Amino acid sequence: MLESHAPTGPIDKSWDNHRFNLKLVNPANKRKYSVLVVGTGLAGASAAASLAELGYHVKAFCIHDSPRRAHSIAAQGGINAAKNYPNDGDSIWRLFYDTVKGGDYRAREANVYRLAQVSNHIIDQCVSQGVPFAREYSGYLANRSFGGAQVSRTFYARGQTGQQLLLGAYQAMMAQVQKGKVELLPRREMMDIVVVDGAARGIVTRNLVTGKMERFDGDAVVLATGGYGNAFFLSTNAKASNVTAAWRCHKRGAFFANPCYTQIHPTCIPVSGSHQSKLTLMSESLRNDGRVWVPKDPSDKRAASDIPDQDRDYYLERRYPSFGNLVPRDVASRAAKAVCDDGRGVGNSGLSVYLDFRDAIKRDSEDLIREKYGNLFHMYEKITGENPYKVPMRIFPAVHYTMGGLWVDYNLMSNLPGLFVLGEANFSDHGANRLGASALMQGLADGYFVAPYTIGGYLANTKLAPLDTTHPAFDDVNREVENQTQKLLNVDGKRTVDDFHRELGRLLWDNCGMARSQASLKKVLDEVPALRENFWRDVSVTGSEGELNQVLERAGRVADFLEFAEVMARDALTREESCGGHFREEHQTKEGEAKRNDDDFCHVAAWEFKGLGNTPTLHKEPLTFDNVPLTQRSYK
Amino acid sequence: MTNGLNLKLKIWRQKNQSSDGQLKDYHVKDISPDMSFLEMLDTLNEELESNGEEPVAFEHDCREGICGSCSMVVNGKPHGPERGTTVCQLHMRRFSDGDTLVIEPWRAKAFPIIKDLVVERSAFDRIIAAGGFITARTGSAPDGNAVQIPKEHAELAMDAAACIGCGACVAACKNASAMLFVAAKVSHLSLLPQGKVEARKRVLDMVKVMDQEGFGNCTNTQACEVECPKEIKIENIARLNREWIKASAAARDV
Ligand code: FES
Numbered sequence: 001m002l003e004s005h006a007p008t009g010p011i012d013k014s015w016d017n018h019r020f021n022l023k024l025v026n027p028a029n030k031r032k033y034s035v036l037v038v039g040t041g042l043a044g045a046s047a048a049a050s051l052a053e054l055g056y057h058v059k060a061f062c063i064h065d066s067p068r069r070a071h072s073i074a075a076q077g078g079i080n081a082a083k084n085y086p087n088d089g090d091s092i093w094r095l096f097y098d099t100v101k102g103g104d105y106r107a108r109e110a111n112v113y114r115l116a117q118v119s120n121h122i123i124d125q126c127v128s129q130g131v132p133f134a135r136e137y138s139g140y141l142a143n144r145s146f147g148g149a150q151v152s153r154t155f156y157a158r159g160q161t162g163q164q165l166l167l168g169a170y171q172a173m174m175a176q177v178q179k180g181k182v183e184l185l186p187r188r189e190m191m192d193i194v195v196v197d198g199a200a201r202g203i204v205t206r207n208l209v210t211g212k213m214e215r216f217d218g219d220a221v222v223l224a225t226g227g228y229g230n231a232f233f234l235s236t237n238a239k240a241s242n243v244t245a246a247w248r249c250h251k252r253g254a255f256f257a258n259p260c261y262t263q264i265h266p267t268c269i270p271v272s273g274s275h276q277s278k279l280t281l282m283s284e285s286l287r288n289d290g291r292v293w294v295p296k297d298p299s300d301k302r303a304a305s306d307i308p309d310q311d312r313d314y315y316l317e318r319r320y321p322s323f324g325n326l327v328p329r330d331v332a333s334r335a336a337k338a339v340c341d342d343g344r345g346v347g348n349s350g351l352s353v354y355l356d357f358r359d360a361i362k363r364d365s366e367d368l369i370r371e372k373y374g375n376l377f378h379m380y381e382k383i384t385g386e387n388p389y390k391v392p393m394r395i396f397p398a399v400h401y402t403m404g405g406l407w408v409d410y411n412l413m414s415n416l417p418g419l420f421v422l423g424e425a426n427f428s429d430h431g432a433n434r435l436g437a438s439a440l441m442q443g444l445a446d447g448y449f450v451a452p453y454t455i456g457g458y459l460a461n462t463k464l465a466p467l468d469t470t471h472p473a474f475d476d477v478n479r480e481v482e483n484q485t486q487k488l489l490n491v492d493g494k495r496t497v498d499d500f501h502r503e504l505g506r507l508l509w510d511n512c513g514m515a516r517s518q519a520s521l522k523k524v525l526d527e528v529p530a531l532r533e534n535f536w537r538d539v540s541v542t543g544s545e546g547e548l549n550q551v552l553e554r555a556g557r558v559a560d561f562l563e564f565a566e567v568m569a570r571d572a573l574t575r576e577e578s579c580g581g582h583f584r585e586e587h588q589t590k591e592g593e594a595k596r597n598d599d600d601f602c603h604v605a606a607w608e609f610k611g612l613g614n615t616p617t618l619h620k621e622p623l624t625f626d627n628v629p630l631t632q633r634s635y636k
Numbered sequence: 637m638t639n640g641l642n643l644k645l646k647i648w649r650q651k652n653q654s655s656d657g658q659l660k661d662y663h664v665k666d667i668s669p670d671m672s673f674l675e676m677l678d679t680l681n682e683e684l685e686s687n688g689e690e691p692v693a694f695e696h697d698c699r700e701g702i703c704g705s706c707s708m709v710v711n712g713k714p715h716g717p718e719r720g721t722t723v724c725q726l727h728m729r730r731f732s733d734g735d736t737l738v739i740e741p742w743r744a745k746a747f748p749i750i751k752d753l754v755v756e757r758s759a760f761d762r763i764i765a766a767g768g769f770i771t772a773r774t775g776s777a778p779d780g781n782a783v784q785i786p787k788e789h790a791e792l793a794m795d796a797a798a799c800i801g802c803g804a805c806v807a808a809c810k811n812a813s814a815m816l817f818v819a820a821k822v823s824h825l826s827l828l829p830q831g832k833v834e835a836r837k838r839v840l841d842m843v844k845v846m847d848q849e850g851f852g853n854c855t856n857t858q859a860c861e862v863e864c865p866k867e868i869k870i871e872n873i874a875r876l877n878r879e880w881i882k883a884s885a886a887a888r889d890v
Contacts, residue, residue: 129830135790140781273671379700548652
């Protein structure tokens, strides 16, 4: 039985009441508890710092050479908060409402309300840490409207908001490292979780330099290891982003919720060839001034600047007159796919659309546009060799973020007691679609302001038997992990890891990407097991175990993506409706918009692992909407 | 479309920290000008892997010039020939058919080589831990707009805060000095009113650890500014020096 533990009663009081009801750990006892934090991006670093400040003993594990490299660093656009500094009608309630609606009514109301509530504290916290947010000439914080919001609630630090917020959290954590409250373990990859008497009690990591397996015990495990977007091979995620930690927890009993929800971001630089190793996002703040279009006529092959307005189809402005170019991400992405499917895509591949700044430059001057987006234009030019001040940018959607993740209750604890899941790694507060500038908000909300309380509540309430890493459960896990590593090295095949990864990615992108159908999803379920078998027969993993071995690292991650892909497709197949980032071709309105089925699918789908090759068991957490009435989303 | 490049590569190969390394020759063929430099290396590596040979280890993650992972010297220049560009954002259209590219790791005592092009940069983390932060216990912050910060100060702080901690400044410097890195953080934090309280202790502690880690002295050659992929300005070093002198004088007064 999935119990969300979300408080009942008036939603605006629920977090306060809940916090009051959580038992407290006696201050003198906190140092006796040890918490293992896996992943040191926004969510992990902020949690590690805050838990250490409270007095817990924290070990923080980081896959990179330094926590400052985590992929949170790449977020460009900004972070939302309900400050209402611009006095334009924002409020906690409105941020809550927009997030529930933007998520297409597939998030838990109480979580989203709490997120909106703590959003304001995040800004205060980050300002205090010295995050150099943009300012007005008055010296007050600047805001902009972002990602389809009709109020200006986004705080930003040029195009590097994620970087600055991450550095703030990283620095806060490093200060605790200096004090000996956080033990930092970089270049460690979590290989598996250790469960004792039904509770998460430790992890096994691989030291990426020596290759040694290492064991760590703790009273709670915090997973903040990001999303699974790299299942698609091509995505905007950093190369090391992977599903392994979450997947291993899933295989040991943690439910995986809504794996079919993937966010495809509309403004990315298109693929340039088969050598492409990853995709680059262009902040969607560009849609504030850029106009999206394609030629009206598929046979129109003129250069963009030679096509007069009457022959251009500004399709977002045409289809969505009130939101225009600022419709939410899922809507914008699908619309781009639709015009490309129509044969009206531009560029060599026909798989891109224009994002044109001609009118904005005419209106505001090139200088002003440069001031706003200079670094993005510069990056675009570096990658494509084209000057976007002169010719329109070309953009295409790409996998960017995953709303699904390990199932957690209101305390951010998975069904596996003692395993807390934060940030993108959990199934999160974004429902079926995340709004722009909300990922940073959620990662930091979880890490600074939610988990430090709820972990305390768990520890205060739970009697854990003392143990150390000589416990037989550690031996078992350690052995399994070593066996898998040996197995990979012993295949001695011919095909590269990336080659398998690319094939999986292509299969998922074509069949479980922006649009899915029963037939395409069945194809995935048919083909993934065969691909996986091939992988284990023919993959080439060079080098040895006891050294820095990047091929071995990637092979392990791809092996897990090859298992994970099945539950993603199965979830998409089972969810017979369209909602947010999940678009089932069978379920659309006459105008081609997503059609939800609230009668049958107003729930979180949480999957229980039943062994590889076996159908997982579906558990449903019903969602109720007492505060934001269920309606069809409309951005017309 | 066969405007692909054929290139000769000389790449530093080193098994581990304790073994000796050497430059090894490789050839890559038909490299698309649209490829990034790292995609060119991917191509080489996939070829090596299919032949059962060990690929070249190099560090990379975001491939968008923000995480600071990528780190290699190309023909004597950290991050390669293009100014203001990390090597992951360097594209092959910058090179010509027939070019020879010498690819080496960062070289500095404080950054030991782990394997091939991968070096250990945790010395930077230890410098940050020593003082590169503003203490603000979670929950204790006043309202974000409680303190006004002049826009120019915020902008200058942001200029310095843009450092990605890649270490190119150290690799570029003949003394392997980390002054630009330290200066960027000291400037970022000391330009903001929140950072004033701990300013003196911060600069003394960070500089002390910098020296302990084995970075060299700054002799003002300005090579770091030229090679910094984020174009962090040398004037930050002047600010660091001022902060340090102020703090040292104050420390003696007490
Ligand atoms: S790989 Fe991130 S900066 Fe180059």
